[in-house]
Amino acid sequence: xxxxxxxxxxxxxxxxxxxxxxxxxxxxxxxxxxxxxxxxxxxxxxxxxxxxxxxxxxxxxxxxxxxxxxxxxxxxxxxxxxxxxxxxxxxxxxxxxxxxxxxxxxxxxxxxxxxx
Amino acid sequence: xxxxxxxxxxxxxxxxxxxxxxxxxxxxxxxxxxxxxxxxxxxxxxxxxxxxxxxxxxxxxxxxxxxxxxxxxxxxxxxxxxxxxxxxxxxxxxxxxxxxxxxxxxxxxxxxxxxx
Numbered sequence: 001x002x003x004x005x006x007x008x009x010x011x012x013x014x015x016x017x018x019x020x021x022x023x024x025x026x027x028x029x030x031x032x033x034x035x036x037x038x039x040x041x042x043x044x045x046x047x048x049x050x051x052x053x054x055x056x057x058x059x060x061x062x063x064x065x066x067x068x069x070x071x072x073x074x075x076x077x078x079x080x081x082x083x084x085x086x087x088x089x090x091x092x093x094x095x096x097x098x099x100x101x102x103x104x105x106x107x108x109x110x111x112x113x114x115x116x
Numbered sequence: 117x118x119x120x121x122x123x124x125x126x127x128x129x130x131x132x133x134x135x136x137x138x139x140x141x142x143x144x145x146x147x148x149x150x151x152x153x154x155x156x157x158x159x160x161x162x163x164x165x166x167x168x169x170x171x172x173x174x175x176x177x178x179x180x181x182x183x184x185x186x187x188x189x190x191x192x193x194x195x196x197x198x199x200x201x202x203x204x205x206x207x208x209x210x211x212x213x214x215x216x217x218x219x220x221x222x223x224x225x226x227x228x229x230x231x232x
Contacts, residue, residue, distance in 0.1 A: 003160075033219060042120075042207050042222035043161070056219060089159065105220065107153075107161040 002026070004108035006092050012114045013082055021077040021111045025094030032075050033105060034067055035091040043091055049075060082115045089113075118143045120210050122223035129198050130231050137193045137226045139208030145169075147213040150184065150191045151220060155205040164206075167191065198230045 005024040013019050025032050031050055035043035045059040049069045057067070064082075069075040079086055089112045093105040119142040129135045141150065152164040165175065167184050175182045179196045195202055205227045209220040 035222075040224070042122075042209075042224045043220075045219045045221065048219050059219075091161070093161070104163040104166065105161075106163075109158060109160045 004092055004094055004106050006090075006108035006111050008111055009109065010112045010114075012116065014116050015082060015084060017082050017115075019079050019082055019113065021079075021090050021113070023075045023077070023092030023094075023108060025073065025075070025092070026106055027073075029094035029096055029106070030072070031095045032069060033093040033095075034075070034077050035093065037089045037091055037110070039088075046077070046090075079113075082113075084115050087113055087115045118145075118148075118210050118212050118218070118221045120208050120221055120223035122206075122208055122226050124226045125224070126227045126229070128229040128231060131200060132197050134194060134196050135198050135228065135230075137195075137206050137208075137228065139191045139193065139223060141189050141191065141208070141210045143189075143210060143212055145212040145214040149211045149213060149217075151209040151211070152182065152191075152193050153207045153209060153222075155207065155225070157204070161207070164193075195228075198228075200230050200232050203228060203230045 007022045033048040034046040036046055037043045047057040047067050052069055052072045064080045067077045089110040091110045093107045095105050121140045148169045150167045153161045155161050172184050181194045183192045205225045207222045207225045209222045211220050212218045
């Protein structure tokens with residue numbers, strides 16, 4: 001497709017389980033971002049990739065969160081030992097260059113994670 | 117540290133009224149970028165505008181206009197003759213650029229309801 005694709009759109013899991021959320025960016029976009037959005041809040045930065053490497057992972061809340069982008073395209077956000085507080089919509093965005101230069105992030109529709 | 121404040125949590129207007137969404141930002145950088153995004157009920161964030169810190173000229177795009185004032189660190193967004201389709205959550209965001217472009221930091225958003 002032409003836009004950023006995220007799967008699954010909805011994920012319900014139990015506390016303590018492991019989850020993976022996938023993001024397929026727009027073809028040719030080198031920068032990829034993960035954000036987390038809790039109810040009634042703005043998107044909160046988690047990590048971004050420039051190519052295959054994580055250029056800034058300062059937003060990851062703790063070591064239960066990890067993300068990879070092995071071939072510089074698709075990215076997977078991995079959450080270990082999920083907690084109820086991890087429940088949120090996880091947004092992925094891509095851009096041709098860093099957002100401040102290119103001017104626009106293209107967002108997916110998000111993956112809604114619910115931890116019971 | 118960069119910060120974006122959207123003091124209006126929710127606004128409700130009647131169709132055809134004008135409405136202004138406020139955004140106040142904090143940054144120590146001299147070079148930075150400001151953004152507005154729209155998040156309709158579908159959840160996908162849609163880019164509306166980017167403005168760099170050296171360009172204080174106001175911008176108009178159809179029914180949308182933006183007022184950037186560095187003296188008050190504000191970047192307000194006005195919708196003229198609002199329509200029901202304008203109902204969404206609107207986010208203001210900031211990216212600092214003095215030491216390389218930082219990922220966007222978002223405000224908490226303003227939920228706009230336009231009533232027919």
